[in-house]
Amino acid sequence: MNELKNRLSAQRRSMISLLLFSVLLGFLAILQAYFLVSAVDLVFLKEAVFSDILMVLIGLFIVLLARTAVSYWNGRTGIRMASKVKADLRRELLNRFSTSPVQSSVSGQSGRKVSVMLDAVDEVDSYFSEYIPQVFQASIIPVFVLIAVFTQHVNSGLIMLITAPFIPVFMIVIGIQTKKKSEEQLEKMAAFSGQFLDKLQGLTTLKLFGKAKRQKDEIEKGSIGFREATMEILKIAFMNSFALEVITMLSIGLVALELAIQLIIYESIAFFTAFFVLLLVPEFYNSLKDLGNAFHNGKSSMGAAAKIQEELDQYGENGGWESLQFNGDGAPAIQLDDISFSYGEERFALRNINAFLPPGSQAAIAGKSGSGKTTLLHLIAGLVTPDEGHVQADGNPLSAYQEKEWFNRLSYITQHPYIFSGTIRENIAIGANGNPSEEHIKMAAKQAGLSKMIEELEHGYDTPVGEAGRGLSGGEKQRLALARAFLKKPSVILFDEPTTGLDLYTEQILQASIDELAEHATIITVAHRLHTIRNADIILFLEDGKVAASGNHDKLMETSPAYKAMVTAQQGGQQS
Ligand SMILES: Nc1ncnc2c1ncn2[C@@H]1O[C@H](COP(=O)(O)OP(=O)(O)OP(=O)(O)O)[C@@H](O)[C@H]1O
Numbered sequence: 408m409n410e411l412k413n414r415l416s417a418q419r420r421s422m423i424s425l426l427l428f429s430v431l432l433g434f435l436a437i438l439q440a441y442f443l444v445s446a447v448d449l450v451f452l453k454e455a456v457f458s459d460i461l462m463v464l465i466g467l468f469i470v471l472l473a474r475t476a477v478s479y480w481n482g483r484t485g486i487r488m489a490s491k492v493k494a495d496l497r498r499e500l501l502n503r504f505s506t507s508p509v510q511s512s513v514s515g516q517s518g519r520k521v522s523v524m525l526d527a528v529d530e531v532d533s534y535f536s537e538y539i540p541q542v543f544q545a546s547i548i549p550v551f552v553l554i555a556v557f558t559q560h561v562n563s564g565l566i567m568l569i570t571a572p573f574i575p576v577f578m579i580v581i582g583i584q585t586k587k588k589s590e591e592q593l594e595k596m597a598a599f600s601g602q603f604l605d606k607l608q609g610l611t612t613l614k615l616f617g618k619a620k621r622q623k624d625e626i627e628k629g630s631i632g633f634r635e636a637t638m639e640i641l642k643i644a645f646m647n648s649f650a651l652e653v654i655t656m657l658s659i660g661l662v663a664l665e666l667a668i669q670l671i672i673y674e675s676i677a678f679f680t681a682f683f684v685l686l687l688v689p690e691f692y693n694s695l696k697d698l699g700n701a702f703h704n705g706k707s708s709m710g711a712a713a714k715i716q717e718e719l720d721q722y723g724e725n726g727g728w729e730s731l732q733f734n735g736d737g738a739p740a741i742q743l744d745d746i747s748f749s750y751g752e753e754r755f756a757l758r759n760i761n762a763f764l765p766p767g768s769q770a771a772i773a774g775k776s777g778s779g780k781t782t783l784l785h786l787i788a789g790l791v792t793p794d795e796g797h798v799q800a801d802g803n804p805l806s807a808y809q810e811k812e813w814f815n816r817l818s819y820i821t822q823h824p825y826i827f828s829g830t831i832r833e834n835i836a837i838g839a840n841g842n843p844s845e846e847h848i849k850m851a852a853k854q855a856g857l858s859k860m861i862e863e864l865e866h867g868y869d870t871p872v873g874e875a876g877r878g879l880s881g882g883e884k885q886r887l888a889l890a891r892a893f894l895k896k897p898s899v900i901l902f903d904e905p906t907t908g909l910d911l912y913t914e915q916i917l918q919a920s921i922d923e924l925a926e927h928a929t930i931i932t933v934a935h936r937l938h939t940i941r942n943a944d945i946i947l948f949l950e951d952g953k954v955a956a957s958g959n960h961d962k963l964m965e966t967s968p969a970y971k972a973m974v975t976a977q978q979g980g981q982q983s
Pocket residue numbers: 750754755774775776777778779780781782783
């Protein structure tokens with residue numbers, strides 16, 4: 408709720424407009440009733456001719472026009488407020504997702520994020536476009552009407568005063584219920600969206616394992632859950648409208664009955680007064696009733712706002728980065744200072760990792776599958792934060808640097824580089840820190856051994872790739888990632904070596920490219936090939952999340968039986 412109030416107070420001008428429009432609407436409602444009653448009174452009781460009531464009719468026409476225009480501007484102001492807030496929220500969510508890129512991709516489902524970005528933000532709309540304008544109207548118009556009625560007929564005013572509180576009381580009871588239900592519904596929708604997108608992305612795998620039908624059933628179950636949650640809210644909405652309608656009708660009926668008794672039985676009231684009050688009474692209750700309906704939507708928006716805030720809070724303001732800058736462009740020394748990290752209680756953990764990698768050195772992280780190599784690489788990349796200890800670059804913890812400073816000098820070539828929907832040119836250009844020239848892009852592709860393959864394509868560098876275009880093989884994707892690295896000229900390169908056997912040509916290109924990049928950078932490779940492991944200046948040999956041994960190949964062959972066994976196994980059982 409506070410989130411929405413804060414955003415509301417940032418829109419002062421719109422609030423002042425809404426206030427003025429509500430005052431005008433209240434005034435015009437009374438004027439409209441006055442002109443209408445005057446016309447009827449003149450024609451039926453005073454038997455006036457058309458020319459006598461012409462001015463009254465013109466007045467009525469002008470008031471009707473003015474009321475329509477003011478209502479239009481009132482609605483427009485609300486919609487403008489809503490669209491501004493929605494745009495701001497989406498911008499903030501996008502900023503948060505992108506300033507904490509890996510944390511956001513490691514934790515949580517993409518489908519869930521899409522659902523919050525689109526649906527939850529849309530849900531906030533009605534708070535600004537309906538609820539707030541209605542709050543202004545409901546706090547001003549009934550007061551104007553009540554004053555007008557009291558000046559004409561005190562008894563009617565008293566009945567209105569006594570019956571009116573039923574509407575807000577009822578509203579509050581319903582509102583609390585709605586907010587809870589709407590939060591539940593959004594939670595179900597977010598879970599459903601996440602599940603749906605995950606399954607769509609993994610459809611090929613599911614088909615290969617013959618599980619598509621079962622997953623389809625699960626999606627159906629999720630969708631029914633969401634539908635039921637939506638129906639619950641609609642049920643409350645309909646109940647709400649029905650109950651408000653009944654309260655309003657009964658209250659109007661009560662005033663009308665009292666007026667009729669006074670007019671016909673006691674003859675203590677003039678027709679003009681009775682009719683004037685009778686016309687004003689629905690204006691009074693309708694604005695309260697409309698507030699009741701808008702309140703229901705407003706509460707749904709509050710539920711959505713809480714969900715958005717939760718998503719925003721999940722990622723810190725700047726991901727914990729500070730403002731230090733590097734001295735010069737050279738390769739930094741990397742130190743792993745007693746790092747520990749765990750994925751959670753009872754889950755895999757890295758413990759007390761220590762190492763020093765001098766500037767320009769080549770390090771290899773080796774070990775069995777599941778020993779924690781990729782996790783360590785993520786920590787060194789700054790994609791996840793250690794629970795204890797620090798990854799240091801040039802003697803300072805990574806978090807002391809500006810996030811941009813660090814990532815601008817880092818290239819992380821994973822086993823499955825992400826290829827965006829776009830042309831090959833655009834995909835390579837992502838690597839550059841600025842806007843690279845055509846010449847630089849082609850040079851980078853050449854260095855990564857991609858240019859021949861690209862030039863053979865019909866549309867060359869303009870060939871669409873990624874989801875909306877042509878597919879790339881695993882080796883081509885890695886070479887594309889290398890081309891990005893050549894454009895970037897990083898001083899730290901993290902490389903997750905492919906576990907699957909690449910063809911000899913690709914392997915040679917990867918090796919030559921890495922050697923070339925290594926001339927100006929510190930390189931840390933999750934190494935699977937014996938060649939890479941052997942050539943490394945320092946090898947961190949991991950076992951169950953701990954550094955079981957470290958040093959160069961010769962040293963480890965002598966000191967670590969486990970390392971020796973791994974090397975022997977890789978050589979097909981022959982001792983080296
Ligand atoms: N997000 C995660 N949450 C919980 N556990 C995880 C997560 N990611 C990885 N793990 C677990 O952490 C352990 C180490 O994983 P990691 O990917 O670092 O191993 P690895 O040595 O790189 O393996 P491989 O050589 O097979 O790629 C594994 O047991 C894995 O199941």
